[in-house]
Amino acid sequence: MGKKVRIGIDVGGTFTDAVAIDNETYDVIAKMKIPTTHKDGVAKGIVTIIQKLLSENNILPEDVSFIAHGTTQATNALLEGDVAKVGIIGMGTGMDARSAKKETSIEHIELAPGKYLTSTHEFIDSSEINDEMLGEIISKLKDADCEVIVASEAYSVDDPENENKVIKKAQELGMFSTGGHEISQLYGLKMRTRTAVVNASLIPKMMQTADMTEKAVQDTKIKSNLMIMRADGGVMSINEVRQRPILTMLSGLAAGVAGALMYEKVSDGIFFEVGGTSVDISVIKNGKVMIKYAQVGGHKTYLRSLDVRTLAVAGGSMIRVRNGEICDVGPRSAHIAGLDYECFTDAENLKDPLISFVSPRQGDPDEYAIITGEKGISYSYTLAGAANLLGYVPAGDYAQGNQESNIVAWKALGDYLHISAEEAAQKVIDLAISKLEPVVQELINEYEIDPGFVMLVGGGGSGAVVVPALAKKLGYKWKIAKNAPYISTIGVALAMVREQIERSIANPTDEDIKKIRLDVIEKIVQSGAQEETVEVSIEVDSQRNIVRAIATGATEMRQKNLKNSIISQEELIKLASDALGVDSSSIKLIAQTGRWNLMHSQTIKKKFIFKQKKSDVCMIDREGVVRFKGSNTFYHIFEKRELESSFLPFVDEHTIYSDANATIPKVYLFYKEKMLDLTGMQTIEQLVSIMEVEIESLTDTDTIFAVAYQ
Structure with a gap:
């Protein structure tokens, strides 16, 4: 038997992508792209791409431990009004x-x-x-x-x-x-009725698709059940899709950022999935993706999905010229106009260039610039061309063009407009940034992200077309995600976690069952599952005296690499210094427990003749992701048995008392693999009752970190 692999399939409007990923290391073994089969049904394309992926990479059907696909069908049905x-x-x-x-x-x-x-x-x-x-x-x-x-x-x-x-x-x-x-x-x-109505309108079409897709996977002889991507970044069974197709709506948006967080150490960031026609922008805070209720046709629903803003600014965005000046970028893309990009052709195709203007769709203004060479083939001017010309696209990137032909094309446009090629390209970049910047600033303000710590992360085939230039203008750090062109498909493949523990136990007691259940939950959370999504089944084989615990759960959509080396104290101090915006000399690593590193900074500020102590806390997980940072925040370390003797006095110390009431501080707890948010609690009684349930499984001597702030 070969090594176990996970397969992710992403069915888009133009292409169907597939990846095979090593189940142990999360390395991409193979990736493939074929045109989406609209005429013969999406299912036919899924069969074709799976069979190609398996045969060309010597993967046996029985070696596939997990298979999932992301579908835009529910979203497209709503966008096109194709509903019951x-x-x-x-x-x-x-x-x-x-x-x-x-x-x-x-x-x-x-x-x-x-x-x-x-x-x-x-x-x-x-x-x-x-x-x-x-x-x-x-x-x-x-x-x-x-x-x-x-x-x-x-x-x-x-x-x-x-x-x-x-x-x-x-x-x-x-x-x-x-x-x-x-x-x-x-x-x-x-709102509940409205959400149910939207869901119901999708059921007949999705039933048909689910049946065809399920059969398609069975035809490939893969035994693993097909899972479908959800809007919240998890996955669900195809039976669940038949009942609740609304959950797959917007799932394509969730997949990209889920994939990025598996590979990238992003604490606070803005993720851009940039294609040829549009960019999807989402927010990462404390290593988690921000989720809100989705709207359909301007109406709120109870569907939980990623908070994603979509703009028509992308690699293929066409350049518009009015009155002899570049006036806009997009919204039409080269793909819509049926044209190839100027930066991806050979220079010989642009000999004796002629600049002209077209209307990509009926009713569009005829001001979209194209270039035609002596062979009579026309190419679109694009945002990708401008970014390549100005050197924003790194060498070897998926979006890197042919610089020789691109220089010819942009010189011709510059000459036509009586400016240099670089001035023309810069004008295009400035116009694109002017559309992106307000959205980015709005998200940073809305989610209260520290601009000094934010990271812009590019995904999709055209991530490098947009992100480096935007980061330069805003003065932010940036990176292009690993395997960026296939990031959504990778997100689909990694969307579900499954763990199993087997033990030899004769006549297992209730205590034995409880123990193996807790152990498998801890194991699956270590592997990247959200604890609240974990489901555990227990099997007892009394003939062979084996107890088996199987856990499945949705990923937490965070970076995970089993080959990670342990982060050094120097690296932790640097991360905390960047996060808190304080000098590294003031930061100490106080303690470690489970996946958590507790970092603290104490600085003294002089104000007139007074001295003020400032206490800042930063919590960094084992992957190097900052999961909490707070100014004027205090920490406390205690064992479970010290809840009353040690933890409660700490909370009391940071409670503000007035004649009317007592305002308890906002509290987070960190222990083992868990980060417990208690900031919504209004009274000490509420806080303690929730806390006791959550930490019930800990032993009396297990260590807990608490942070508190007002």
Whole structure:
């Protein structure tokens, strides 16, 4: 048996990418790109690319331990208005009936100009529900061309019985159906219903795709179950996609930054996934990606997805000229115009160049610049060409062009505009930066990221076209992610973690089971899974006296490299110095426990005749990612058994007392593999009750780091 591999597939609008990754080292073994098979269905392309990947790299189907794919299908269906009509059955009773009727009636949602997600609404009093009535209402909605039924009742998250009755009846009548409680466990009837309606509108199409895709993978003889990327960076089974396709919406955006964080040590950063037509910009803070509720057609939903801003600024963005001056970059790209880039052709194709202007799409102004050589082939001027000309694209980068032809092209444009080639390219770069800069500054302000510590990270095929120039203008550090052109596909391949522990135990006790469960959870979290997503199954083989614990979980979307060397004290001090913005001489490594390094800086400031002590704390994990940094922050180290004798006095010391109340500090705890955020607690009683549950599995002598600040 060969080494185990993970396969990631990313189905895009133009290309389908696949990567094979070593399951132990996370090294990329193979990568492949083929045109997406729209005509014959996406599934055919998936079969083709998997078979090529396996055969050309001598990978056996049984060696594939994990396979996942990211799909833009749900997103595209919404963007194109290719969705099913939904029948809503709202329910409520008594005092709640009137408001429930209003909140379960969802207005038509405009998905694209002139394209709507439409629904028909019926309401029934929950106290009068019976089988015959449900049959009549569902048949009525079916006659109104509804393809999917949504059941939505006030407070169904507490008791979903009535929603389940509707779902069961709809299925009996041969209709797809779902309930608000299946989509979200949060109160807020209108938002829960709206999210359920968006989800329902995608079900018929995604059922068809899921069936075809599942069969496609089975045809390749791979035994591992196909997983699908979710919008929050995790993955889910294909059965779950059939029920909750909305979770795959925007998953393509999650995959790129998930891949980048596996390879790059980013504490606070802005990630740019730059393609040919657009750039997706997302935020990393304390080594984690920022997530918020997604909007559909301008309406909020309960779908948790990455906070991503998309702009039409990318490698293929075309150059616009008006009144003899460069006036804009994009929004059209060379791809849309059906043209190749000027910087990727041979210089001989640009002999005797002629500058002219085109309208890429009907209704566009004819001011997009192109260059045509004596052979009669036209090429588009692009942002990639400008970045290459000015030396922003590093040697060997995916976006590096042919400098000889690029110089010819930009000299011709400069001559046409009566300026130098470099001036023309700089004008283009400045225009692109003017669009990106406000978005970056907005994200930095919104998430309160320290500008002195932020890192701009480029991904996608054109990361180097945008990021180095933007970083230079803003004065920020930057890097291009490893394997940047395949970063999304890598993110898909690494999106799920699975760990297993086997022990020889005769007649295992409850304590034995508890112990192996805790151990496998710790192991999977070390491997990069988020603890709250971990699911554990226990198998007891009494014939062979073996207890087996299997854990699966979604990745924490952070850098992970099993070959990492231990970070030296000097490196830790440098990281903390950069993070806190203080001189390295003031920083000390106080202690280490689990994955955590506790760094502290104490400085004395003179103000008139007074001296003020300033205490700053920085928490760095074993990969060198700064997971917490705080000014005027205090730390405390204690063992679990010292919760009352040592930890509570520390919290009390930093509590502000007034006549009205006591304001406890914001507290984080760090122990073993865990970072526990207790900053939302309002009282010491709340804080302690949550804390006791969370640290229950620790032994009395396990070490805990606490940090507190007001």
